[in-house]
Amino acid sequence: xxxxxxxxxxxxxxxxxxxxxxxxxxxxxxxxxxxxxxxxxxxxxxxxxxxxxxxxxxxxxxxxxxxxxxxxxxxxxxxxxxxxxxxxxxxxxxxxxxxxxxxxxxxxxxxxxxxxxxxxxxxxxxxxxxxxxxxxxxxxxxxxxx
Ligand code: AMP
Numbered sequence: 001x002x003x004x005x006x007x008x009x010x011x012x013x014x015x016x017x018x019x020x021x022x023x024x025x026x027x028x029x030x031x032x033x034x035x036x037x038x039x040x041x042x043x044x045x046x047x048x049x050x051x052x053x054x055x056x057x058x059x060x061x062x063x064x065x066x067x068x069x070x071x072x073x074x075x076x077x078x079x080x081x082x083x084x085x086x087x088x089x090x091x092x093x094x095x096x097x098x099x100x101x102x103x104x105x106x107x108x109x110x111x112x113x114x115x116x117x118x119x120x121x122x123x124x125x126x127x128x129x130x131x132x133x134x135x136x137x138x139x140x141x142x143x144x145x146x
Contacts, residue, residue: 009141010104018127029058034081037066050090056123059090
């Protein structure tokens with residue numbers, strides 16, 4: 001049960017706190033794992049969205065899945081990176097938010113996830129909501145509430 005006092009905060013829309021799509025590092029379906037490994041390594045993110053040619057969200061790709069895919073029994077099979085496609089490695093079953101969703105909904109997801117993707121009704125990728133952004137807003141709110 002939510003205390004009435006906190007309702008305004010929890011029911012704030014996530015809209016203004018989304019990192020917009022154009023600032024989010026991503027890969028495209030059809031890219032190979034070598035390209036994905038470069039993007040993940042250069043950005044330092046452990047997981048990034050996978051988009052199609054229409055900018056629709058297709059899945060999430062993690063560094064761990066990429067490295068896992070080239071682990072042989074005795075050595076790392078680097079040469080396989082070019083043969084494997086991002087869509088073979090991505091996780092396609094995802095929870096997502098809409099821009100009209102509330103902080104409350106964001107909280108519920110971001111307890112377990114470092115970030116969650118935000119999509120339009122037609123699946124177009126709008127950006128991400130990160131745990132860091134939510135925590136910053138929560139901190140601001142707590143410090144101002146008596
Ligand atoms: P942060 O809130 O910066 O700690 O980010 C948490 C996670 O969100 C990162 O590990 C990435 O997986 C993802 N993330 C944050 N910012 C971006 C971005 N600009 N592009 C792609 N992924 C991001």
